[in-house]
Amino acid sequence: MARANEEVEALLQEYADLIAISGGDAFKARAYEKAARAIGGHPADIAKLDAKGLREIPNVGKSIADKVGEYLHTGHVPVIDETRATIPAGVRELIAIPTLGPKKALVLHQELGVSSVDQLLDAIHAERLRDLKGFGEKTEENLLHGISLMQKAGEGRILLSAALDVAEQITGELSAIPGCERCAYAGSLRRMRETIGDIDILVAADDSAPFMEALGSLPQTAETIAHGEKKTSIRTTKGLQVDLRVLPPVSWGAGLQYFTGSKAHNIRTRAIAVRKGLKLSEYGLFHAKSGRRVTSRTEEDIYARLGLPWIPPPLREDRGEIAAGLAGELPDLVAEDDIRGDLHTHTDLTDGLAPLEDMVAAAADRGYAYYAVTDHAPNLYMQRMTDEKMLAQRDRVRALDRTFRGMRLLHGTELNIGPDGDLDWPDEFLAEFDLCVASVHSHFNQSRRDLTRRLIRACENPHVAIIGHPTTRRIGKRPPIDADFDAVFEACAATGTALEINSHPERLDLRDEDILRAREYGVKFAIDSDAHSTTHLPYLRYGVGTAQRGWLTKDDVVNAWPLTRLRRFLRKG
Known part of the structure; x- marks a missing residue:
């Protein structure tokens, strides 16, 4: 079951959205957003905290702590219930549409009377949105795509x-x-x-x-x-x-193979069985004529009798794994234990929830050989980064280096790739970082040509080692940007720039399909947590699973390398 932290995070985020929809104080809405994130990422179970313990969570003041305590005791917060009641349920439904924020949802309701997704679709098809300030054909396209994403996400997944x-x-x-x-x-x-x-x-x-x-x-x-x-x-x-x-225990291997799937993979394995005069089902592998059981106890036995090595589950998608197995060419997939360090994490200096020392200690507990702190750079203005703050953090990182079980600390930054591909700091400042991750955080609706050039310019910068969350997607919430990623993959391979597999479960960006394509160009990858809290560091397992679905080995993943090899890569030639 979900922790109380996650339930309260969702409640406070909903209240922030309700405040924004109703035209309330933007600062108040932002305060509840920050509190929601802080509670969601807090390592302790908030259900076990008293009022004083709640107020000790970053960004949680007395008023918010009182509401949280009230919810934990009664299951309700009257002021949130009252605010919820003043806004039609359909309008609240609108803000679940990717690309539609609270302000535009409010405009649609006030100007066009739109209070449901169906009414919004009717308004789009009637071209009624085009008369509203800030709306147009491009907005209509984005909303239609967002509605499609929401509907897919709502199909029980x-x-x-x-x-x-x-x-x-x-x-x-x-x-x-x-x-x-x-x-x-x-x-x-x-x-x-x-x-x-x-x-x-x-x-x-x-x-x-x-x-x-x-x-x-x-x-x-x-x-x-x-x-x-x-x-x-x-x-x-x-x-x-x-x-x-x-x-039955005797059927375990056959059942596990069958119910793991995929359907397309199972069709392939059953076809091989038929060619060998056998029949494969969830109960075992049998002689087709006599019905005698050949084997069934383990998956390894099933695959071996079909003339195949055991195929790791993430590969079982009928994307060439059968042919590779028959040819003895299955990859030795990267595993979580192969990852030697995390190269993209944040602290409370910007939008993280934990101080530097706590993040470093949690990384050391995971047994890492190295760990990078990469707080946001100044062009993401809401984070209020300055040169002085970054240099002061560097001094703290250097002082902490080697103090945690010999783990080496790297001081980096997550740069913002601007609309023209520009970065936050000049080259001479960037040269002093151990590594730079560069990511797109805004202007997602630029043309395909501009977005492609923007990413390639970042790849070409000699100080950018990794492109973070490359497609910017958020599963079910925001679509990938429309860039020519084959051109980006080619540029990454040519410049020696790694592409991130962002392990946050709402991102998993790159996707497995993208990884398979990028791998063909010779691109290297970094599997990172993008942790904003100590509780986010274990997200890495999801990125590793995605990397496995993309057929990656530890040689493909730069943070599975020893530090000396990684440092050579970070210097980009």
Whole structure:
């Protein structure tokens, strides 16, 4: 189940949006946004904090702490309920559309009476938005695309991180039941897809009844959809469907292979079985004529009998993995243990939530050999960075270097790639950083030509080592920018600039499809957490899963290299 931190984060963010929609104080809305982020990233469970403990969280003052305490005790905050009641539900629905902010939602409601997505679609098709100041044909295109994204995101799919949280809790509970020989999640979750429709849980046991009963009585379970001897389906309190199948232990390997999928991958493996006079199902690999079981206990046995090595789940998408396996050319995929350091993180000097010392200590606890602090540069004006602040931080980083189990600290920055491809500081200032990450943070709607040139100019800067979250997408919230990424990939390969795989579960940017294309150009990659809190550092597992789906090895990933090799790369020739 979600932590109280996450529920309160969502509540305060909603209140910030409601304030903005109703034309309230922009500073007040911003204060609630900051408090929401601080609570969401706070390492302690806020449900266990008293009023004093709540006020000690950054950006949480007495008024906000009182509201949080009220919500934790009663489940409601009257002022938020009252504000919510003054705004039509449809208008609140509008701000869920990627590319449509609260101010424009308010204009649409006040000027056109639009209070639902359907009414907005009607207004767009009737070209009524074009008479409004700040709206036009490009706005209409963006809104239509945003509505499409929202509708896709609403098709019962949730982020990989949320699904893993639920799956790991449930498998932990079921694994403790007597008689459980094996328990694991399967499906698209095991393949580390960026969003998940439902969760498949498998158990190997001789008696299915205790597991079926246990699933229905878990605290996460809101209702039982179907209950049977071989399969039980429940819906969680968050609306996610979980399907549990109990297999005979002898069928474990075949069942795990079958229910992991993908469908296209399974069609390939079944075709190979047919050519060998065999039949493959979730119960095992059998002789087609006699029906005698050939093997079924492990996935390795199944693949070996088909003439294949074991294929890692993230590769099972029918994207050439069968042919590579038959040819002995499957990649040795990068693993989380291969990552030697994180190259993109933030502190409370800019928009992070934890001080430098806490972030460094948390990184050391993860066993990193090196760790980079990359706070925002001055052109992201809301962060109020100055040369003096950055240089003072550099002194603190240098003083901390080698004090945590020999972990080396790198002082870097996340630069803002401006509309023309310009960066925040002149070259002579950039040259003093250990590394520079450069990212697009604004002007997402430039032309394809301008966006492409903007990214390539950043690649060409001799001090930019990594392009951060390259497509800028936020899953279900903001589409990727429209740039010619093949040209960008070519430029990265030519200039020795790495592309980031941003591990934040709302980003996972680059996508696996982009990684596969960029890899063909010879691009190198950095898998980073983009952590803004100590609790964000473990996000790295999601980026590694995405990298695996993109067929990457540790040689492809610069922060899987020893520090000496990484430093040579950072110097860009």
